[in-house]
Amino acid sequence: MLANVIFWDAFLTELVGTALLALVVFVVTKENYIPRNLQPVLIGLTVAIIISLLAPITQAGLNPARDFGPRLVSYFAGWRQIAIPAPNYGFLVYIFGPVFGALVGGGLGKLVTSADLQAPAKSWSGNRKLSLRRKVASRPAVASKKILRSS
Secondary structure (H helix, E strand, O other): OOOOOOHHHHHHHHHHHHHHHHHHHHHHOOOOOOOOOOHHHHHHHHHHHHHHHHHHHHOOOOOHHHHHHHHHHHHHOOOHHHHOOOOOOHHHHHHHHHHHHHHHHHHHHHHHHHHOOOOOOOOHHHHHHHHHHHHHHHHHHHHHHHHHHHO
């Protein structure tokens, strides 16, 4: 975290970034909403955009384990004051910001996906699954007719 960023600005930055990521994950991974092969691309692009925007402010932690795990190991390895600085406790931004952000984003994601305001009546991936099932179901019958004709 930069020295001139105050605690609450950094906290809100981490909260908003993680909330946005959780929201996108909930909406993108909703069943029959977006094709499965596009889901990882959209989530990856979201992570890239969030990191590009937040990295100049807080280094875009987005994951409390990514920050706190190494701090804890460093603390017990002997770098006590460096790993967990006592006077300002700025490292708490990287623990509580993402936790509360994930709760907010998850809640918004559940709200958006349960409302089904934008969901089409028949999704692309649902139609594709039905058409694949029809093709697979019709193939054994065609194959058995060819075998019967040849004999």
